[in-house]
Amino acid sequence: KQEVTQIPAALSVPEGENLVLNCSFTDSAIYNLQWFRQDPGKGLTSLLLIQSSQREQTSGRLNASLDKSSGRSTLYIAASQPGDSATYLCAVYTGANSKLTFGKGITLSVRP
Amino acid sequence: DTGVSQDPRHKITKRGQNVTFRCDPISEHNRLYWYRQTLGQGPEFLTYFQNEAQLEKSRLLSDRFSAERPKGSFSTLEIQRTEQGDSAMYLCASSSTGGFEQFFGPGTRLTVL
Numbered sequence: 074k075q076e077v078t079q080i081p082a083a084l085s086v087p088e089g090e091n092l093v094l095n096c097s098f099t100d101s102a103i104y105n106l107q108w109f110r111q112d113p114g115k116g117l118t119s120l121l122l123i124q125s126s127q128r129e130q131t132s133g134r135l136n137a138s139l140d141k142s143s144g145r146s147t148l149y150i151a152a153s154q155p156g157d158s159a160t161y162l163c164a165v166y167t168g169a170n171s172k173l174t175f176g177k178g179i180t181l182s183v184r185p
Numbered sequence: 186d187t188g189v190s191q192d193p194r195h196k197i198t199k200r201g202q203n204v205t206f207r208c209d210p211i212s213e214h215n216r217l218y219w220y221r222q223t224l225g226q227g228p229e230f231l232t233y234f235q236n237e238a239q240l241e242k243s244r245l246l247s248d249r250f251s252a253e254r255p256k257g258s259f260s261t262l263e264i265q266r267t268e269q270g271d272s273a274m275y276l277c278a279s280s281s282t283g284g285f286e287q288f289f290g291p292g293t294r295l296t297v298l
Contacts, residue, residue, distance in 0.1 A: 077227070105285045116276060116291040117228070124285075162227055166285050170241050172218065173278075173287060175227030 075100045075167050079176035086153055087184050094148040094179050096163030101141045104166040108137050108148050111160045111178065120161075121148070153183045187211060189290035191277050197296045198267055205263045206293045210279030217260050218287060219252055221245065222274040234260060235282070267297045 076099045086092055096106075105124050109117040121130045121137040123146070129138040136149040146163060160180045164173040190209045198204050210217050215236050220228035231250070233241045236257040246252075249267075254260040264271055274294050278287040 107286065109289075114294070117289040119286065119288065122286050164227070170233045170235075171216070171280070171285050171287075172230045172233055172241065173220070173228070174230070177225065177227045 075103075075165060075174045077163055077165055077174050077176035079161075079163055079179050081179065082177065083180045083182070085182040085184060088153060088155060090153050090183075091149070091151050092153055092181075094150070094161050094163075094181070096146040096148070096176055098144045098146075098165050098174075100167065101144050102167070103141065104171060106137075106139050106146050106163065106165050107173070108135075108146075109162040109164065111162060113160075117162065153181075155183045155185050157181060158183050189277055189279055189288055191275075191290040191293050193293060194291060195294050195296075197298065199298050200267060200269060202267055203263065203265045204267060204295065205261055206275055206295075208260045208262070208277030208279075208290060210259070210277070211288055214279035214281050214288075215257065216280045216282060216287075217254055218278045218280075219260070219262055220276040220278065222276060222292075223272075228274075228276055231262075264295075267295075269297050271295060272297045 107122045108120040123139040134151040160178040162178040164175040192207045217234040219231040222228040234254040249265045274292045276292045278289045280287045
């Protein structure tokens with residue numbers, strides 16, 4: 074059974090700091106990996122999708138990497154801003170039906 | 186707006202009542218997924234449709250839950266005899282065949298009193 078772990082559960086940083094969010098998964102037989110952002114009480118916003126054949130994806134200040142063999146992914150946020158405060162969820166696509174298995178998320182707070 | 190939509194956005198009900206949620210996927214997306222998210226947890230898979238066929242159901246989907254996608258377009262999720270433990274955010278997502286990326290709706294927040 075696939076399990077996705079995100080540690081720590083919460084993180085508080087000062088504005089402007091570069092930071093790395095970690096994600097690990099137990100079964101390396103994944104199709105793709107996706108990072109989401111979730112604001113309190115809201116749905117999920119897709120940030121980056123990394124296909125299994127890729128090593129990384131970039132969008133603006135965000136960069137996500139994938140190492141399937143070690144079962145790890147990282148989300149790098151450059152020059153963090155208070156508007157980045159949210160919960161960041163990592164999810165992997167597994168199985169023939171491509172359902173997503175999520176971690177519990179990392180709640181990020183960026184202090185002005 | 187061509188994104189995934191869900192209705193209602195919020196639902197408050199009393200224990201024992203039945204509730205029904207609706208999801209409208211992105212047009213021409215033939216895959217549709219339901220997930221449930223409780224406080225402090227990541228979303229958990231409930232069920233999956235390919236067109237109108239329900240191809241997978243999680244063990245989380247007890248006999249009180251039923252989902253349909255009658256014409257391969259919108260989907261409904263019904264919970265019968267609601268319990269306080271059913272209180273959660275119910276999320277719907279859709280994707281196209283051959284494309285893995287799932288696009289999520291805003292969710293329906295259910296509160297069972």
